[in-house]
Amino acid sequence: MPSHGGRSLVLVYASGGGIxxxxxxxxxxxxxxxxxxxxxxxxxxxxxIRRLTGNSAYPDLSIWTQGGGVQPGYRSLIRFDGKAYRLMETTHPAAKGQILFSPQTPDQLLYP
Structure with a gap:
């Protein structure tokens, strides 16, 4: 992701066997x-994975939460708490926002 307030963030979605x-x-x-x-x-x-609107140095993100006993799935808010990004344990209507990663385009850079 580009720099926000002097911060340069990198998102890595790690997938594969055993992960x-x-x-x-x-x-x-x-x-x-x-x-x-x-x-x-x-x-x-x-x-x-989506970047939500906002001008924070650490922007809010969202990710799809489902499985592991969570049914039906929902979009979760990921927020920086001052020390780290944490998954908020509430259903969040964060459906709108810039898509940063999509399973339809796994090898495409969606945010230059």
């Missing part, structure tokens, strides 16, 4: 530092 479970795969939210990356979040869920 994913019934609740989905892992979304890593990283912040670029001068020499490396700092992990800000490790969230399990299903695509699509």
């Amino acid at each position: 994913c479970g019934t609740s989905g795969c892992y979304l890593l939210i990283l912040e670029r530092t001068p020499t490396s990356y700092r992990v800000l979040g490790n969230i399990q869920g299903w695509p699509s």
Whole structure:
């Protein structure tokens, strides 16, 4: 994701054998530092992943939550709490927002 208020965030959706479970795969939210990356979040869920509107240095995100006993699925809010990104355990009507990753286009850069 482009820089927001001086922050450069990188989203990595890790999938594959041994990584994913019934609740989905892992979304890593990283912040670029001068020499490396700092992990800000490790969230399990299903695509699509969206950046929600807002001007925060750490924008709100959303991810599809389903499986692992959660039926039916719903879109969950992912919010930065001052230290890390956390999955909010409430149903959130975050259906609108810029799609950052979609299963229909897994190899396409959706946010240049």
